[in-house]
Amino acid sequence: MSDSSDSDSSVFEGFKLYRYTPSAVAAAIFCVIFLASTVYMAWKNFRTRSWFFTAMVVGGLMEGIGYIGRILSHSNPEALNPYIMQSILLLVAPALYAASIYVVLGRLMRKLHTERFSLIRINWLTKFFVTGDVLSFFVQSGGGGFLAGAKDQSDVNLGQTVIIVGLVIQILWFGGFILVSVVFHYRMRVVPIVIEKRSWRTLMYVLYVASAMIMVRSVFRVIEFVQGNDGSIMRNEVWLYIFDAVLMATVIVLFCIFHPSEYLQENEEEYRMGSRDREELAAVMPPQHYAAVRDY
Numbered sequence: 001m002s003d004s005s006d007s008d009s010s011v012f013e014g015f016k017l018y019r020y021t022p023s024a025v026a027a028a029i030f031c032v033i034f035l036a037s038t039v040y041m042a043w044k045n046f047r048t049r050s051w052f053f054t055a056m057v058v059g060g061l062m063e064g065i066g067y068i069g070r071i072l073s074h075s076n077p078e079a080l081n082p083y084i085m086q087s088i089l090l091l092v093a094p095a096l097y098a099a100s101i102y103v104v105l106g107r108l109m110r111k112l113h114t115e116r117f118s119l120i121r122i123n124w125l126t127k128f129f130v131t132g133d134v135l136s137f138f139v140q141s142g143g144g145g146f147l148a149g150a151k152d153q154s155d156v157n158l159g160q161t162v163i164i165v166g167l168v169i170q171i172l173w174f175g176g177f178i179l180v181s182v183v184f185h186y187r188m189r190v191v192p193i194v195i196e197k198r199s200w201r202t203l204m205y206v207l208y209v210a211s212a213m214i215m216v217r218s219v220f221r222v223i224e225f226v227q228g229n230d231g232s233i234m235r236n237e238v239w240l241y242i243f244d245a246v247l248m249a250t251v252i253v254l255f256c257i258f259h260p261s262e263y264l265q266e267n268e269e270e271y272r273m274g275s276r277d278r279e280e281l282a283a284v285m286p287p288q289h290y291a292a293v294r295d296y
Contacts, residue, residue, distance in 0.1 A: 015156055017073075017083040019235045024074035026237075027067045030245045034064035037252045041259075048261035052103050059096030060252045066090040067245075080148075088144035090244065091163065091221070094214050095137040097251055098174060101210055102129035104260045105181055108203060111264050117187040119180045132173035139166030160225045167222045171215065178211050203263040206254060213247040220244065 038060030045053050069086030073079060106126040109115050115122035143166055146159030185204050220243035224233040233239045 015150070015153065015229055017080065018077045019230070020237050021077050022070045022073045023237060024071050026241055026245075027070035027074070030241070030249060031064050031067035031071065033249045034060050034067065034252065037249070037256050038064060040256050041252065044256070044259050044261065048259070048265060050259070050261045050265075052107065053100055053255075053260060055096040055103075056100040056252065056255060059093045059100070062089045062093040062096070063248060063252075066093065084144075084148045087147070088141065091144055092137050092140050094217060094248055094251075095133050095140065095170060097210070097248070098136075098170065098177075098214055099130050099133045100255075101207055101214075102126055102133065102177060104203070104264070105177070105184075105207060107260070107264050108200065109184065112188075112200060114184075114188060117184050119183050125180070129173055129177050132169060132176075136166050136170040136173065139163075139169060142166075156229065160228065164222055164225050167218050167225070171218050171222070174211060174215050174218065178208075178215070181207060181211070200263060202258065203260065206258045210251045210254060213251050217244050217247045 038057055041053070041060060042057045045051065045057060066086045066089035069082040069084075069089065072082035073086065076082070103126055106122060109118055109122055109125070118125055120128055140163055143159050143162030143164075146155060146162055148159075150156045150159055181204070185201075188200075220233075220239070224231065224239075227233055
């Protein structure tokens with residue numbers, strides 16, 4: 001597979017780029033969904049100056065281009081370049097979705113002035129999770145590169161192992177992120193900092209749904225690469241669309257509908273406590289915790 005020509009001459013015996021003919025219709029549908037959502041997301045980011053959400057746009061663009069690769073593969077399933085394009089782009093794009101989600105949680109905590117409710121210091125929260133995400137991104141990309149240049153089955157095994165390691169890193173970091181999110185949400189619920197006028201909870205639920213979908217997709221990809229090139233998942237295209245395309249398309253569409261700017265750029269007064277709220281807060285919070293938020 002080290003030859004970059006669009007032929008099957010570089011594919012060694014026993015390894016196939018596809019074990020089916022990729023559906024051009026399905027790929028075209030998701031290509032349109034991803035690219036249309038990406039254009040809208042880019043416009044929304046520009047209009048609201050939400051540059052922190054740029055990674056979501058890049059991830060959506062990578063997904064759309066990846067499905068263009070699958071469209072090209074329909075007419076020539078043995079062409080190497082379209083295969084590499086779709087394989088690597090669809091593999092690593094969700095890591096950029098994850099990075100966007102990490103940033104949103106940190107910004108939400110700062111917006112609500114509730115940094116003390118985070119398991120990780122707010123100054124390190126985004127850096128910690130994005131660092132793990134970047135590591136996962138490059139490890140998966142490296143594994144994809146190994147597969148693209150594979151000359152024999154041992155090279156394929158190495159590439160698949162590296163990809164699995166990258167996906168496991170993503171799963172572990174995402175699991176930690178979900179834990180931090182749940183603890184933060186729980187502390188916000190049990191401590192009556194009355195921030196009810198605008199639904200910050202809506203954004204939290206969106207983060208939960210998006211996180212769950214990325215987690216399921218990552219687990220699916222681990223199973224896919226553990227099974228190998230001749231596994232049941234790689235023999236049936238439908239699984240890719242059910243556990244990857246549909247889930248990742250839902251994530252970007254979800255954020256198009258519930259764009260973070262709608263929750264992170266609201267009037268500061270919407271979130272401030274009145275005197276009655278402060279009295280209720282002082283009655284239930286430990287003094288050291290109340291001192292951290294009493295002037296909010």
